[in-house]
Amino acid sequence: xxxALAKVQRILNSGxxxxxxxxxxxxxxxxxxxxxxxxxxxxxxxxxxxxxxxxLQSHFLSDMSAAEVVDMTADLDTDDVADMLxxxxxxxxxxxxxxxxxxxxxxxxxILGYPEDSAGGLMNTDTxxxxxxxxxxxxxxxxxxxxxxxxxxxxxxxxxxxxxxxGLLPVSKLLVSxxxxxxxxxxxxxxxxxxxxxxxxxxxxxxxxxDLVSAPVVDAAGVLIGRITIDDVVDVIRETADHSLMSMAxxxxxxxxxxxxxxxxxxxxxxxxxxxITALAASAVIGLFDKTIEQVVALAVLMPIVASMGGIxxxxxxxxxxxxxxxxHLSGANFRWLFNRELIVAGINGILWAVVIAIVxxxxxxxxxxxxxxxxxxxxxxxxxxxxxxxxxxxLKARGIDPAxxxxxxxxxxxxxxxxxxxxxxxxxxxx
Amino acid sequence: xxxALAKVQRILNSGxxxxxxxxxxxxxxxxxxxxxxxxxxxxxxxxxxxxxxxxLQSHFLSDMSAAEVVDMTADLDTDDVADMLxxxxxxxxxxxxxxxxxxxxxxxxxILGYPEDSAGGLMNTDTxxxxxxxxxxxxxxxxxxxxxxxxxxxxxxxxxxxxxxxGLLPVSKLLVSxxxxxxxxxxxxxxxxxxxxxxxxxxxxxxxxxDLVSAPVVDAAGVLIGRITIDDVVDVIRETADHSLMSMAxxxxxxxxxxxxxxxxxxxxxxxxxxxITALAASAVIGLFDKTIEQVVALAVLMPIVASMGGIxxxxxxxxxxxxxxxxHLSGANFRWLFNRELIVAGINGILWAVVIAIVxxxxxxxxxxxxxxxxxxxxxxxxxxxxxxxxxxxLKARGIDPAxxxxxxxxxxxxxxxxxxxxxxxxxxxx
Numbered sequence: 001x002x003x004a005l006a007k008v009q010r011i012l013n014s015g016x017x018x019x020x021x022x023x024x025x026x027x028x029x030x031x032x033x034x035x036x037x038x039x040x041x042x043x044x045x046x047x048x049x050x051x052x053x054x055x056l057q058s059h060f061l062s063d064m065s066a067a068e069v070v071d072m073t074a075d076l077d078t079d080d081v082a083d084m085l086x087x088x089x090x091x092x093x094x095x096x097x098x099x100x101x102x103x104x105x106x107x108x109x110x111i112l113g114y115p116e117d118s119a120g121g122l123m124n125t126d127t128x129x130x131x132x133x134x135x136x137x138x139x140x141x142x143x144x145x146x147x148x149x150x151x152x153x154x155x156x157x158x159x160x161x162x163x164x165x166x167g168l169l170p171v172s173k174l175l176v177s178x179x180x181x182x183x184x185x186x187x188x189x190x191x192x193x194x195x196x197x198x199x200x201x202x203x204x205x206x207x208x209x210x211d212l213v214s215a216p217v218v219d220a221a222g223v224l225i226g227r228i229t230i231d232d233v234v235d236v237i238r239e240t241a242d243h244s245l246m247s248m249a250x251x252x253x254x255x256x257x258x259x260x261x262x263x264x265x266x267x268x269x270x271x272x273x274x275x276x277i278t279a280l281a282a283s284a285v286i287g288l289f290d291k292t293i294e295q296v297v298a299l300a301v302l303m304p305i306v307a308s309m310g311g312i313x314x315x316x317x318x319x320x321x322x323x324x325x326x327x328x329h330l331s332g333a334n335f336r337w338l339f340n341r342e343l344i345v346a347g348i349n350g351i352l353w354a355v356v357i358a359i360v361x362x363x364x365x366x367x368x369x370x371x372x373x374x375x376x377x378x379x380x381x382x383x384x385x386x387x388x389x390x391x392x393x394x395x396l397k398a399r400g401i402d403p404a405x406x407x408x409x410x411x412x413x414x415x416x417x418x419x420x421x422x423x424x425x426x427x428x429x430x431x432x
Numbered sequence: 433x434x435x436a437l438a439k440v441q442r443i444l445n446s447g448x449x450x451x452x453x454x455x456x457x458x459x460x461x462x463x464x465x466x467x468x469x470x471x472x473x474x475x476x477x478x479x480x481x482x483x484x485x486x487x488l489q490s491h492f493l494s495d496m497s498a499a500e501v502v503d504m505t506a507d508l509d510t511d512d513v514a515d516m517l518x519x520x521x522x523x524x525x526x527x528x529x530x531x532x533x534x535x536x537x538x539x540x541x542x543i544l545g546y547p548e549d550s551a552g553g554l555m556n557t558d559t560x561x562x563x564x565x566x567x568x569x570x571x572x573x574x575x576x577x578x579x580x581x582x583x584x585x586x587x588x589x590x591x592x593x594x595x596x597x598x599g600l601l602p603v604s605k606l607l608v609s610x611x612x613x614x615x616x617x618x619x620x621x622x623x624x625x626x627x628x629x630x631x632x633x634x635x636x637x638x639x640x641x642x643d644l645v646s647a648p649v650v651d652a653a654g655v656l657i658g659r660i661t662i663d664d665v666v667d668v669i670r671e672t673a674d675h676s677l678m679s680m681a682x683x684x685x686x687x688x689x690x691x692x693x694x695x696x697x698x699x700x701x702x703x704x705x706x707x708x709i710t711a712l713a714a715s716a717v718i719g720l721f722d723k724t725i726e727q728v729v730a731l732a733v734l735m736p737i738v739a740s741m742g743g744i745x746x747x748x749x750x751x752x753x754x755x756x757x758x759x760x761h762l763s764g765a766n767f768r769w770l771f772n773r774e775l776i777v778a779g780i781n782g783i784l785w786a787v788v789i790a791i792v793x794x795x796x797x798x799x800x801x802x803x804x805x806x807x808x809x810x811x812x813x814x815x816x817x818x819x820x821x822x823x824x825x826x827x828l829k830a831r832g833i834d835p836a837x838x839x840x841x842x843x844x845x846x847x848x849x850x851x852x853x854x855x856x857x858x859x860x861x862x863x864x
Binding site: 016023027028140148149151154176245248250255265268272283299309316319329344345416 | 451609643694
């Protein structure tokens, strides 16, 4: 047993890359996680921790003293250290900062000064800066004095005496140009410059559109304060994309797949509670028509079809619009076109499926009245579903509510209520 | 009017970057799209086209002759040309290939020989290769003979006489090392090498885990055939993430937000048809118990609650497992733990909401029997939902069916059928 543990320990600390150890820990149930984490060597803890999800970072960090955190983060990039510190209580963060050396401390504090989801929170402070007046030959000799360059250094950053950003010297240009030229002659001045306050999803769009590997970050005065690299942007892209998927099921994109049962139950309970209210609203509508159902039980048999077809059609529109918003494809001008298109689509599919369902209903219950009523309800509910699915994300977004989280619940409430109301209402009108 | 058009034309061809023109075209309804595309200068068409979605590429390409396609793609990267050619009919592709010069043709054909979703289909063929025995000084002089280096050249690729890949010389290492050293002394030999047949999602995982900017692609014999860069990998990451979101609503991740109404209607109709079958199955179950409903109309009022709570709980588990699969967190060993956790969660939430719903039901209908029946049905349906939501993605994946596409429909069918069956079945048992 202890032989097996020693073997695992050896694999964790010398066989696997820290990122793979982190992946292994994330893929393990709570107990195995704890054991694995304890087997990781002290020197590797920081490396492993930086690849873990925020939830797990804060879980493991909460057991550590400030001194241990300082030791562990000594060799990490400043942006990763800043990310970790954000998972700690204010008091511990201060203690950790106090025990760092002055340079590192200033760097981490620069990042902590910006929100986590801004360019400033995403940036790294390890930049290689040069002056415009020197020759490329001097640059080459200057670089050779370094032991290594920061990861993903595809550009050297050109700054003036006030450390204001004035241009980029791509490494690829440095390599192919005549060494006697000056930096100013070779540098590019139309670089994408990122203000520290830019939202991280906008940073991601900029990187995606212009195929960037890194980009300089400046403060409000134009002073260079850091650099964002594509590896951190990829995390933002992945999280943003995950967010819509998870939110639509009422889950958090940071959701830990292997969270303990009690924690999971508590989180899920909230979502079920919200949806219970939806279900009760639908039931209340049905309750209004209990006399009609008593007389024609076929209505109870058929009513879920009307609600369900509306929900399905609406959620297609909702998903399309939410995705369009995320990609930046939707604005006021083209939304009008999309809205009309969705009404036409709902009309076409409404008529198509109304006919099919009416035929099925007639074949089943041999009642032409009920067949006509369900057909009309399907058309009405599909039109309402299209309007709701298209308009809801815009209304919610304008009010600062996340469409991916709230959209589905509200849509289902509308299509359920309208579906039951039209179907049972029309039936009451024509039967009683 | 024509003055305004000329203005737009000027903006399109000199004011905006090609990627922004592509974004504008993607964000426009069909008619505006056609006009915009016609205003783009012939020389820029290729640049713009490479940023459009596959659906739009094939739409615009279908109007072009082979000669026009050759002209348009002359200045593009080989991987982008290959991507476009894959949107053309076989006959036109051959014609285009025939009219290319020999070097370009060989390069494009090398890519076309691999599936679009493999490393070979994703790679670019413009690599900078060097021999291990030369000194860094010679490398620097060799590079200076180039006008420019391919985009995202963070590594030079070291090959032997047979063009077999033997190592990487990171540009950052080239810059900080003593020029008298040989490539062999400085190069790294533990590079991540990508076989041309690797699936593109696995390539993306490798890039994400190891923070790569580019990686060499080799064929089965170990011969270097190309290079994959992070910009193309980001597209794969975005598409993979989009896929789950869109599939769950029965949409395609390449879905054009502004497709014409008729095309959209046809695609959506299929999904509505599939879901109608689900709804009819649920109705059939209700139909079995029409005599019971006739006697106790409250059952018709309450039954959607049981089905809906099951659907919501199940889709949370389903989404979590599908995400876990995509992240590579789930394997046989930890799935067992997850399955048990979900059963416990379903038990806890089942009991909690069964009590709440039973109380609401009793307050509403003053009938203790019906309150107990709905409570029990909720617990049973939540347990079934958890089992289905957890097991379904694994079963579907093992059979080569996409869980994101089929999972939701099957889950809803199960929770509807089981929900109505238990609730109405128990009622029939205890009332009649």
